[in-house]
Amino acid sequence: MKKIGIIICDRYHTCAGGKCLRSLRERVGGFARYEGEEVELVGYTTCGGCPGGNVEYAPEEMKNNGAEVVHLATGLVVGYPPCPYLDYFMEFIPRQFGMEVVMGTHPVPEKYNLVHQDLGTWPGMVAQDDLKVLMADKETRLAYD
Numbered sequence: 148m149k150k151i152g153i154i155i156c157d158r159y160h161t162c163a164g165g166k167c168l169r170s171l172r173e174r175v176g177g178f179a180r181y182e183g184e185e186v187e188l189v190g191y192t193t194c195g196g197c198p199g200g201n202v203e204y205a206p207e208e209m210k211n212n213g214a215e216v217v218h219l220a221t222g223l224v225v226g227y228p229p230c231p232y233l234d235y236f237m238e239f240i241p242r243q244f245g246m247e248v249v250m251g252t253h254p255v256p257e258k259y260n261l262v263h264q265d266l267g268t269w270p271g272m273v274a275q276d277d278l279k280v281l282m283a284d285k286e287t288r289l290a291y292d
């Protein structure tokens with residue numbers, strides 16, 4: 148049983164987690180890595196708003212609840228603009244809390260993909276291997292529009 152927590156971008160703070168929870172159930176996007184494995188979500192919160200002050204505390208609370216992995220929600224990657232602190236969080240969380248951190252939750256929705264490809268947002272800004280996992284395939288991206 149893998150226990151995980153999710154931190155979302157505060158700009159989506161009213162989000163009920165629909166896409167994240169669906170993708171966890173379907174084991175796609177950032178959750179494809181758990182195929183065939185049981186997963187329990189033990190924490191879900193926002194970053195607290197720029198510059199992400201809650202990232203200083205939330206992983207600890209998740210860890211106290213058994214979480215081994217923190218997923219930074221896909222909203223940090225696809226928002227306009229993507230979170231400027233994403234790289235920092237990816238380095239800070241393992242170092243500070245000894246927890247694994249994963250970029251992303253649900254697959255990138257196709258409508259966001261098209262705009263970001265047009266803008267040339269992602270090269271050099273996000274880890275391309277992580278992005279590749281979140282991109283899934285076109286049919287999946289459309290299903291998450």
Ligand code: SF4
Nearest residue numbers: 156194197198199230
């Ligand atoms: S852009 Fe980053 S720091 Fe700002 S609210 Fe979103 S996740 Fe938090």
